[in-house]
Amino acid sequence: MSVLSNETRVKILADLIEIQSINEKELDVAHYLQKLFEQYGIHSEILKLDGETSRANLVAEVGNGKPVVGVSGHMDVVTTGDTDQWNYDPFKLTEDDQGRLHGRGSADMKSGLAALAISLIEIQAAGTLNQGTIRFMATAGEEVTSNGAALLHEKGYMDDVEALLIAEPSQDGIVYTHKGTMDIQVTSKGKSAHSSMPELGFNAINPLVDFIHYLNVEYSKVDVSSELLGTPTMNSTIINGGDQVNSIPEYAESLFNMRTIPAFDNKKFEALFNSIKEKVEKDDNGSITVNPYVNRDPVYTTGDNAFLKLAKSLGDEYFNRDLDVTSSTATTDASYLMKDKGDDFSFVMYGPGETGQAHQVDEYVYKDTYLTFIDLYTQMLPQYLNDFK
């Protein structure tokens, strides 16, 4: 017998959607979940992010000792964009006549987060866990830098974890490997002067233009790809510099976004950028800084493990289909949570919602899918741990 009715399960999702945790206020989500867990005798702890008042992770556990399975979801959502484009109030969960629940975060990923939390409550109440621990880790900041996940990794919450499930929207395919991301800011410092006397200044734009040019030339020689993840990508996406047409600019910057793979990972990109910096500083006498301000590693596993097999067999059974087992170009908190884990680590990203619904206008998840995932997790997690040898 379930403890929470379907009505309550949907209400919990609706409550979470109402908390407007757009790149902040994860603490409000954490407090909500903490109170929910408390009602069912599950202790949890709030971990504040350094120097932040409204941002925190939440960790809760069910069971005892080893082995440990980690389950994780992020509590932040992305902005709504232009709300005039929405046919529904983004922060009021609304069901349409096709059984879809609309709201910001309905797919990415408050439905996955709620499904994990509810499954913990159901598992605890049913007493189906015979050995081991399920560690629930709700994170802050996934949509920007994964700083919440970075904190969990740093504090050792992943050290004893044997298998990790992230409930990001991926109902149509179980993901076990994904690309990394990296954002690098390159700045060029000069000295301002009137443009009639440029010799008194130093134009910051010129070294930056050289930097971008040399970088593109060097990167065009990179010839790597992965069967699962394809090629890495690198793009200059923002450029700024100067503020007046008759002044020599003292500052210019460009931002770059990279998608990384193990064969050309974040460290290789950073080394490439630093080698170009050296060249430009030598040739142009410029002053360049390279600042990798978002740095999320690619996640690579072989996918050959019992955790993934169980997820696949239960997914096939619960949804009556033959699920894809696949890779993703998107990045998750696993970039930090799985730092130091090898290729043979058991990682599964599998959760309610279509991948393509993430960050969309009128974002939705099917109510049935959300409810089915709760039952799936409620069976999967104890089954994996009970069978673990």
Ligand SMILES: [Zn+2]
């Ligand atoms: Zn997400």
